[in-house]
Amino acid sequence: MSDQMTTGKLIRRALAESPVLAEGLRLTLVMAMVGQAITIVTPVVFQQIIDEEILNPAGIDIGDVIVRAAVAFAALIVGIVVGRAALLRLVRTSSAGLSDLRTMTFNHLLRQSVLHVQAERRGNLVSRVTSDVTTLQEFMEWGGVSLVVASSQVLLATAVMFYYEWRLALISLVGVTLYLYLMRWFQKILRRNYDSVRVEVGKSLGVLSESISAIPVVRAYGVETETKERVADALESRFQREYKTNWFGNSLFSSAEVFAGAMTTAIVVGGVVIGVSQGMTAGELIAFFFLTNLLIEPLQIVVETLEFSQSAASGLRRVLEVLDSEVEIEDPDNPVDLPDSGLAVRFDGVGFSYPTGGNVLTDVRVEIKEGSRVAVVGETGSGKTTFAKLLVRLLDPTEGVIEVGGVRLDRVPLAQLRSRVAFVPQEGFLFDDTIANNVRYGRLDATDAEIFTAFHELDLGDWLDALPGGLETMVGERGAGMSAGERQLVALVRAWIGSPDLLVLDEATSAVDPSLDVALRHAMDRLIKGRTSVTIAHRLATAEAADDILVFERGYVVEQGPHRHLIERGGVYADLYADWSAGTKTV
């Protein structure tokens, strides 16, 4: 979408999103220009001393020279102070503004379902709040400052030139304009080049990071050579692209030098020709040499920052794309509170499909009584997990209505929904923190004693006691210090500590050993009496014990009823059950 956005529009959008960026920007710019204006003093003093002292037939008045120099010195110091103050202001506002922008982008991303629906894209998204914002930051602090300072220098130098000799100034101005046009044209080509560089960089980093993450797999399959080759190929094509673009950029940069030479030549020739007839002084023409230099130098900086501004613009574009993407799950405008009683569930003609693909769920009509235990069964890919995510509003249905406790789910304030409805996903994700703090994600104010009790309530006291540090045991990055089953145990306690009225479990104990699993289930049965629970079952024993069973097949609910009824019916469930119990029998 925003690919068509011009850089100007991008900057305005950024300022609108993060107003801190614009705070006192005008004053800052004025100060920066004042600071820069002082650079003009040196050539002017030079001109005056040459014309009025050095080339004065009456001789040099040293006292006068010193006075002029002293004035220039004073001006220079004022310039330093003001210029520095301006830069400091810019540094402060840009850092603060970009920190806001980063946090905002993070918050926005966190509310996107893409994070849990397409797990593969996560790595990409992290760079929205890291490298993309960093590029912006670097641009604001290095490139941006140079640009501001440089352009004010160009303006002032031009003004002084006009004051000395308007025809010569005109020559310079025409030259600069031509040059800038040339630059804009170059810029377009350069942008295409940088885009293709970025693609190559992205590809090579993708392959490289994939290979590093996959080192255990690479070793297990003995494909070290193939992996190295794959990475080497990607890096080589990245090198080719980068090198070409680098070469192109160099030629562009050096063209500034040729241009500077041409301008100086034009000024010497024009100055001498015009000067003789118009009575221009030697000092004025010499001042022009210096002024031309003051004009060229900032243009070089502009060319240098082109690369910067290009990548900053792309970074900003990607960040704004995130901010522009819709938040899928929004807090309702007219919230309705859940009833204080237990929670019943109703799905009415609910369908769900991803924008990219076919239907995941079609016309689901389900009633779950409050306080009942419901099991959900079906083959992989039949829509069970999507059903659970819809039920806890991690996704919104594309069709139909879901009600919990008689209230439309999308009308319930999210904070209330999360505190009353708990969802335990299969993965058992743990943060790199202690067991206690991981459980606290479920209820921020839970005390150690309460957490301890919760473990014991779920019959996990023995497991907890066996840990070297008890509740204070660190779980490692992504829970790497724990086995898959142990991670699930902690995740379960985490959900339980919030004492939810509706508990949704998505194969939440699939990696736990059978005897512990059975013990857990009994503990859960005891605890959740009176609460509603929906369990996606990986073991049909769970279904057997449930009040009601939902059988999913290819996105449809094909059967519903208690275990006995479904067995008698001899349908999908009966087949699954036969298969499972044949597998369970140990004798």
Next chain:
Amino acid sequence: MVEVVRCPVMRSGELTPWSVLRDGARLIARFVRRHPIAFVIAVSGAALYASAIIAASRVIGWVTDTVVVPVLDGNESYSGLLLPAAVAILAVAILKAVGIVVRRTGAGYLQLRTRQDLRNDLLDHQLSLKMSWFDKQSIGDLLAVADADVDQGTGVLGPLPYASGVILLLIGSFVMITLIDPWIGLGAFIGLIIVIAIDIRGSWITYKMWEEVQEARGRVASVAHESFDGALTVKSLGREEYVSKRFGRESDQLRDRLIDVNSTWTTYQTVIRALPQAISIVLIVVGALRIDAGLLTPGDLVTVAYLLALLAFPVQLIGFVLWDLAGSQAGWRRIEAIFEAEDFISYGDREATPEVGPAPVLTDRVHFTYDGSEPVFEGLSFDLRAGVTVAVVGPTASGKSTLSLLLARLWDPATGDIRIDGRSLRSFAASELPREVGYVAQDAFLFDDTVAGNIALGGGFSQHEIVQAASLAGAHEFIMELPAKYETVLGERGTTLSGGQRQRIALARALIRKPRLLILDDATSAVDPSVEAAILRSLKSAALPSTIVVVAYRPASIRLADEVVYVDEKRVVAHGTHHELLASTPGYARLVQAYEEDARRMEQEAS
């Protein structure tokens, strides 16, 4: 809270600007040694550039004395004077431009090639290190080293040739100014020394602050990573705000560090920009005195002043170089920490004999401990006949996955040995053992490649073999329903598969290699029981020449096994058929009959 495990960076206390210069020079020498020609070209370009700048000032002075002053002040005719002046000015400009292109192209080549080399070398090195090393690293950090740290570590190579050009330029300028007028030369020399001293000091102070910025940046990234990885958990618990605040705190930390470092840097930069101008002002006073005394021409003064004006910009860059130098070393130290890890896997020279058929496996008094935790195994021994299918059973966290990793030699036992067909796993040459041993983990890693590519994994298998393996793994049917069948791209930019589908592809990846020993570490946990049963049955009935070790809880998997190895309390408690163990080992019976027992009890309660 999140701890960023960055490789230790030498504390600034031990560093001085001179040690940075010295170590920086060593680092540069190391990089340059690999691509010396590019470096020589770049430096030649820089020298050309420096000479052109000095020539330019000389030309301007000459034009002032021979054209500008005589014509505008002495009313001489300009005819015949303009052409040589124009040609001279343009010529030095073109010389400068050529110098720039040569320098930057050479420097770019040097920098880009070095980055490419380092990334390739890093991967090579990591691939040869033991899992015990890999396990201690955070993947995020390893990726950061291969990406950002390589960029940072080689950051100094870009401006380096320019900097050497600037040094030539400074020397040349000094020589020329001294030839024009020794007193002005001395003044300019002192002035430039002051500028450079301030530059070095500023760079030094900001560099130390920069390290803190990098640390803060790392923390921001790791909070973002963790939060996004755990997004489902965060959202289902409604903890977005909590996580946001955590992120906001880190982001604000970073902001404050950035403000600190940039404020300091800005102050130094302002001074460094203003100083050459201050020197020019002093210079003109001195110059006026010397002209008054008849010791200097106006053209000479213009030459010197013009040269100083041209120097103002390059001198600023000395600071950049020093800064880059210090920053490069910080990046390099993290790269070096990986290169210095010498926990290499030791390989023997044995070649695999994959065609022999199923292999007998012997695990002999294996002791194993992960760093800093309780021992996992203390004297684990068992013996498997060739072609047997064995289930490894044990309670949660009894070390079943560790056993699989040991059997596949992803880890080595501390003491004791594992032998396949009588040969120690350690005696195999690199990449040979995987030709005999197939290992499938619970979390299936898929590459950003096609289905076929993911199964073959570069092994040069025919389409027929790929389909056969996929069928055996129960994956063929769903693959045929994918948009491009076997050519569907998976992974980062491709189709998203369910956990069970991913596992079946990973299984096919192992089966296609027809391993003599196949290890399935809960490798079908996300596959439906009926599908799993079918896969296991077909594995057993297929003419697959494998000894199969299955880590699983499902009684179905256990029943399909010929034997059971029951692991608990850091050793093998029992080894035999399922029925033998049910009778002999109460712990085993309790574990595997939990569901049955439970079902029986429920029935009793019901009746």
